[in-house]
Amino acid sequence: MNTASVTLRLLDKADKEILKLPRAVKGALYDFQHKFKTNPQATGLQLKQLKGDSRLWSARVNDEYRALLLRLADTDWLIVSVKHRKEVYENLDRLSYGINQVTGAIEYVDLQVVEESVLRRVAPDRPIAPQPPRQHAEPTPPEPLFAHFTDQQLTDLGVAEPLIPVVRTLTTEEQLLGLVEYAPQLTGEILLSLFDGKSYDEVLDQVTAPVAAPEPVDTEDFQAAAERPATMVTTTDEALREALEGEDFGRWKVFLHPTQSKLVERDYSGPARVGGGPGTGKTIVALHRVKHLVEQLAPGRNKPVLLTTYNKNLAADLRTRLVELGGEELLSRVEISHVDQLALRVVREAEPGNAKQTVDDNQVLREWRSMLDELGETKWDAEFLHDEWTQVILGQAVASRTEYFRARRAGRGRNIARAERAEIWQLAEKFTQRLDRLGRQTWAQVAERAARLEMEREQRIQAVERQRDEAGGLDNIHLQDGSAGWLRYRYQHIVVDEAQDLRPGHWKMLRAMVARDRNDIFLVGDTHQRIYNNQVTLGSLGVNIRGRSAKLTLSYRTTRQILGSALGVLEGESFDDLDGNQETLAGYRSVLNGAPPALHPSPDWESEREGIAELISRWNDIPLEQIAICVPTNAMAQEVAVTLAQSGIRAVEIGPDGPRGDEGVHIGTMFRFKGLEYQRMIIAGVSEGLVPRSTVIGLQHTDALRYRRELQRARSLLFVAATRSRDSLAIFWHGKPSRFLTPLVAG
Numbered sequence: 001m002n003t004a005s006v007t008l009r010l011l012d013k014a015d016k017e018i019l020k021l022p023r024a025v026k027g028a029l030y031d032f033q034h035k036f037k038t039n040p041q042a043t044g045l046q047l048k049q050l051k052g053d054s055r056l057w058s059a060r061v062n063d064e065y066r067a068l069l070l071r072l073a074d075t076d077w078l079i080v081s082v083k084h085r086k087e088v089y090e091n092l093d094r095l096s097y098g099i100n101q102v103t104g105a106i107e108y109v110d111l112q113v114v115e116e117s118v119l120r121r122v123a124p125d126r127p128i129a130p131q132p133p134r135q136h137a138e139p140t141p142p143e144p145l146f147a148h149f150t151d152q153q154l155t156d157l158g159v160a161e162p163l164i165p166v167v168r169t170l171t172t173e174e175q176l177l178g179l180v181e182y183a184p185q186l187t188g189e190i191l192l193s194l195f196d197g198k199s200y201d202e203v204l205d206q207v208t209a210p211v212a213a214p215e216p217v218d219t220e221d222f223q224a225a226a227e228r229p230a231t232m233v234t235t236t237d238e239a240l241r242e243a244l245e246g247e248d249f250g251r252w253k254v255f256l257h258p259t260q261s262k263l264v265e266r267d268y269s270g271p272a273r274v275g276g277g278p279g280t281g282k283t284i285v286a287l288h289r290v291k292h293l294v295e296q297l298a299p300g301r302n303k304p305v306l307l308t309t310y311n312k313n314l315a316a317d318l319r320t321r322l323v324e325l326g327g328e329e330l331l332s333r334v335e336i337s338h339v340d341q342l343a344l345r346v347v348r349e350a351e352p353g354n355a356k357q358t359v360d361d362n363q364v365l366r367e368w369r370s371m372l373d374e375l376g377e378t379k380w381d382a383e384f385l386h387d388e389w390t391q392v393i394l395g396q397a398v399a400s401r402t403e404y405f406r407a408r409r410a411g412r413g414r415n416i417a418r419a420e421r422a423e424i425w426q427l428a429e430k431f432t433q434r435l436d437r438l439g440r441q442t443w444a445q446v447a448e449r450a451a452r453l454e455m456e457r458e459q460r461i462q463a464v465e466r467q468r469d470e471a472g473g474l475d476n477i478h479l480q481d482g483s484a485g486w487l488r489y490r491y492q493h494i495v496v497d498e499a500q501d502l503r504p505g506h507w508k509m510l511r512a513m514v515a516r517d518r519n520d521i522f523l524v525g526d527t528h529q530r531i532y533n534n535q536v537t538l539g540s541l542g543v544n545i546r547g548r549s550a551k552l553t554l555s556y557r558t559t560r561q562i563l564g565s566a567l568g569v570l571e572g573e574s575f576d577d578l579d580g581n582q583e584t585l586a587g588y589r590s591v592l593n594g595a596p597p598a599l600h601p602s603p604d605w606e607s608e609r610e611g612i613a614e615l616i617s618r619w620n621d622i623p624l625e626q627i628a629i630c631v632p633t634n635a636m637a638q639e640v641a642v643t644l645a646q647s648g649i650r651a652v653e654i655g656p657d658g659p660r661g662d663e664g665v666h667i668g669t670m671f672r673f674k675g676l677e678y679q680r681m682i683i684a685g686v687s688e689g690l691v692p693r694s695t696v697i698g699l700q701h702t703d704a705l706r707y708r709r710e711l712q713r714a715r716s717l718l719f720v721a722a723t724r725s726r727d728s729l730a731i732f733w734h735g736k737p738s739r740f741l742t743p744l745v746a747g
Contacts, residue, residue, distance in 0.1 A: 006037045007076045011108060012232035013184065018082050021065070028062040029082060040077070050092055055222070058088050070097060070106070072222045080108035096162040099222065100186070103258065104213035105230035106222060107160050107184040114166055114182045121174035142171040145195060153200055158208050160187045167191065177593045185257075186211060186230075188591045189554060196589070206553060206587030211258040229261035256288060257281070263550055264288040271521040271538075272548040273499070273578065277588040278566075278723035279557030282524035283675075286497045287318070289522050291326050293493045294333045303335040304492040306513070310501040310532075312338050313658045314675045318497060335491075339506045340443050343450035346509065350453050356441040361386070364442050371427075371434055380427065384706070387533060389428045390444045395504040397448060401425045447505030454490075454512035461487045489515045498674070499525030500578065503534045504541060511542040527575045527583050529720050531671055531713065537580045545579055553587040555723075557677055559594030562729045566722040568743035573712050597722075597729040599744060601737065605636075605685070608734045609643040612684055615730060616649055616665060619680060624650060625659075626679040628666040630721040632690045637667045640684065670717040673724050681725035683718070684732040691718055691738040715740055 018026060032045070036059065040047050046060040050068075057077075058066045066088045068081040080097065094112040099105070146154065151164050159167065163183055170176050176195055180188035186207070193203045211230050218224065225231055256264065263274055263285055276282050290307050297304060307322065309315050315338035323331055337345075348354060359367075368382035398404045404425050405418060416424070435441060464487055490513045496502065502510075514520045521543060538545055555563055567585065577583035600615075602608035616627060629651075631637050641651040644665060652661040654668030654676075666678070685691070692714035699707035718740055722729060737745055 005075060006040055008033055008037050009076075009078045009226065011078055011080050011106065013182075014080055014082070014108075021082060025062065025065050025082070028065070029067070032059070032061045032067060033079075036077070050089070050095075052092065053095075056092075056095060056097065068095070070108070070222065072226050076223055076226065078106065078226060081110065096160075098161070099217060099219040099225045100158060100160065100184070100230070101217050101219055102156070102158040102208060102213070103186060103211050103230035104215075104217040104225055104228045105184075105186070105211075105232075105258075106225045107187075109160060109162055109183065111162060111166070114163065114179055117178040117182055118166060118170065118175045119178075121172065121178040144168055145170045145172075145176060146191070149194065149200065154190075157190045157200070157203055158186050158211070159190055160184050163187060180591055180593075185232075185591070189589065192560070192591055193587075193589060198587075202587075210262075229256070229258040232256065232258070256284070257552075257554060259550075259552060259554075260285050260288070263552075264292050268519050268522070268548050270516070270518070270548060271523070271543045271545050272519075272550075273538075273545040274522075274524045274550050274552060275526055275577065275583060276524075276552030277526060277555060277563075277585050278529060278720065279555040279590075279677075280552035280588075281554075281556055282526065282552060283318070283321075283497050285552070286495050286522070286524045287321055287325055290322065290334055290495050291330055293495070293519065293522075294326070294330055297333060297492070301332070303333055305334045306342075306491045306494045306510075307334055307336045307497070308339045308342060308494070308510070309497040310339055310506075311656070312341065313656065314338065314498060315341070316658070317675060339496075339502055339510075340446065343443075343447045343506065343509055346450040346453055347446055356439050358443060358446060359440050360443065363440075367434065367438075367440075368431065371431055375427075375430075377427070380424070384703075385424065385427060385431075388424055389431065390442075391504075391533065391535075393425075393428055394444045394448045397452065397508075444503060444505065447503050447509065451505045451508035451512070454509045457487070458489075458512040461489060489513060493519055494521045496521070496523040497525070498529075499523035500527045500530040501525075501532050501534055501674075502536070504536050507536060507538065507541040507543055516542075525578065527578060528570060528585060528716060529674065530575075530716055531674060531720060533709070533713065535576065535709075536578060537576075538578050539580065549577065549579070551587075553585075553589060555588065555590040555592070557592075557726055558590055558723050559592045559727070560590045561594050561596040562722065562725055563588070563590045565597045565729070565744050566719050569719050569722060569740045570715055571743055573715055575712075594727055597731055597744065599741075600730060600732040602732060602734040604734050605639075608684060608732050609640055612640060612682055612732060613643050613647040613649060615682070616644070617647060622679055624663065624665045625652075627682070628668075628673065628676070628678040628680075628724065629682045629684055630668065630670055630673055630724075631683075631685045632669065632693070633685075634669060636685050637669060641667055670721050673721055677724050677726060679725075679727045680730075681721070681728070682730045682732065683721050686718070686731055686733040686738045686741060688736040688738050691740060 018029065035042055036045060040059070044060065046058075048058055050056045050058060055070050057069045057071055059069060061067050061082060064084060065082055066085050067079050068083060068088065070078040070080055072078055091112065094110055095108075096111055097106065097108040100107050146167055154164055154167065155161055160183065163179070166179060170179065173195065176191060180192060183191075189207050190203055193207050194200075198206070213228060213230065260281055266272075274282055274285055286307070290305055293305050307318055309318060315336055319331070319336045322334065322336065344358065365382050365386055368386050372378075372380070372382060372385075392398065392407050392409055393404060396407050398407050401422065405421055409416075435445075492514065494510055494514050496510070510521065523543075523545075558566070567588070570585075575583045600608075600611055602611055612629060616624075619627060629637075629640055631640060637653060641653065644651045650664030651667050652659045652664040654660070654666055654672040659666055666676075689697070692711055696707065696710040696714060699710060718738075731741065731744070733741070
């Protein structure tokens with residue numbers, strides 16, 4: 001055998017099995033894979049073909065454990081399992097492998113392990129009290145879960161054929177979850193979707209079609225199967241080590257779901273969008289997309305790829321993850337900046353003398369209220385005027401009263417007459433002058449100013465290009481020189497994370513920063529998680545994603561039980577898709593199993609806080625940093641921290657830039673938890689009047705459209721908080737529970 005360049009891959013799911021092995025065995029596996037790639041025939045590896053099988057081989061990891069490998073080709077091998085040596089050579093018929101005829105993926109199953117897992121989930125027989133003899137006393141056997149689907153239907157959906165006899169025996173959800181734990185991932189997704197009530201056609205469309213092979217599958221060609229995205233494998237020493245360390249991101253660096261791989265590597269004719277619920281890997285797709293784009297670049301030292309998101313904390317996290325994904329070499333070609341920082345830099349470049357202080361929305365609202373008080377103005381409230389100024393006047397770059405009279409106000413609530421628009425315009429002018437006198441500017445003003453500057457720059461670039469075309473490809477030196485340098489677009493590619501929370505000005509700025517070309521803008525986001533009032537229609541801002549929009553539906557973070565409860569919070573609401581159409585979470589699912597959310601009613605806020613402290617005291621099996629408490633207000637966060645301190649529990653507040661410390665339970669308002677995740681999550685103060693706030697409820701009879709919009713935002717905040725949890729979720733309230741909890745409390 002030629003050992004010059006041996007490829008050794010690790011099959012997805014095998015790493016999960018290996019993670020359960022003793023630490024010493026995992027260490028030995030690192031040595032094994034290096035030795036095997038050097039020389040598989042080395043005496044110490046004891047490579048041997050398993051009896052009666054042409055492809056399945058075993059090799060020695062250490063004295064006690066053996067690697068099971070598929071021989072894909074002469075020098076191409078795939079680790080499918082690592083087992084104790086006693087389990088390797090007996091009852092070999094139980095070791096089933098093959099190529100899925102739908103996806104073309106290599107699948108491996110230990111039927112004995114699967115069957116034992118299913119049997120473990122059978123409820124023990126309960127003692128039955130003696131009953132007098134009756135006719136027809138024999139109990140009716142329970143109906144199998146999948147009795148209404150034929151073997152052919154299950155196979156056509158992509159269920160692994162060797163598992164169909166086991167599938168036929170399932171009668172309880174517990175047994176199904178036992179099968180899913182060890183089955184190939186697609187089989188688990190299909191069966192759980194059918195169990196949840198989806199029809200054959202829905203599962204075919206939502207689960208199977210996105211991963212189906214585009215070409216006919218040769219079920220004997222294992223080497224071709226290993227190259228398909230549906231076969232999730234890794235090959236490098238470093239990737240193998242990361243996959244086996246057990247860290248979530250380490251694994252995601254290596255194994256991408258086939259639907260994710262396709263989205264990462266696809267060549268798009270223009271801007272593209274990837275949506276999906278929490279935990280579906282949108283950010284991971286964005287990071288891998290950045291890596292893919294960088295790999296296509298010509299050599300250089302510039303940074304032609306921009307990776308951006310809506311706040312500093314998330315931008316810092318993206319930087320950390322990108323370094324983990326591709327190291328400093330990848331980072332050297334990518335600019336990472338949160339979008340407000342980017343806009344501020346553009347403005348300062350153009351206006352170096354601009355020393356204005358940039359203030360956040362809370363400070364801006366205080367200024368609005370102060371101005372209205374000084375003017376004795378009672379007809380308009382500060383929140384309405386701030387939104388009108390930000391979303392209509394700044395959002396549409398309205399420059400005059402006449403333009404404001406013509407401006408569209410879709411989604412803004414109550415209709416306002418021409419005379420009222422005149423009043424609002426006058427107040428907006430006074431407010432702008434007030435900020436100027438104070439030497440302040442808002443982030444919305446910065447975004448709009450940056451958008452204008454970049455659009456003007458784009459127009460100059462296009463003028464140069466037109467002149468060049470007219471001159472037969474020759475540059476006009478004077479025109480270039482007059483533009484203060486050789487004009488070119490700032491970036492070749494832009495990737496946006498958490499796209500649902502960007503302002504219109506941000507989008508106009510980004511659109512002007514990159515040429516309208518293939519693979520220009522790639523954005524990921526979920527409007528169900530929108531936590532700011534920045535509703536946009538991308539097409540109207542020059543970002544046309546029609547026909548280039550896709551959705552991820554499999555959650556890797558949240559259990560089925562928590563996910564179901566979180567979706568209940570959104571019940572009755574409709575959401576846009578960033579382009580004027582409706583977005584749904586159809587097909588959104590999880591294969592992770594856990595306990596349902598725990599509900600904790602309390603008579604008052606003090607006893608609620610004491611209940612939280614008591615619960616955390618019992619959670620002594622995980623680090624405090626893996627526990628988070630989410631509350632409606634900053635004041636409540638401080639009060640919870642005091643109560644925890646009295647119980648000897650350290651707490652760390654989450655600020656605008658992330659946790660303000662390293663050790664302790666994380667506490668913050670719902671706005672602070674976007675992009676974070678924890679093993680255990682507590683959502684506290686989920687009471688009517690707090691979630692949603694009483695001020696929102698008060699809008700019901702004065703501004704119906706604004707009421708619905710604010711109600712939707714409150715639902716989204718609670719949805720985001722609930723889906724931060726990986727393992728368990730506890731919900732506390734005092735007094736009357738929030739209306740959003742009705743499906744949970746009623747259940």
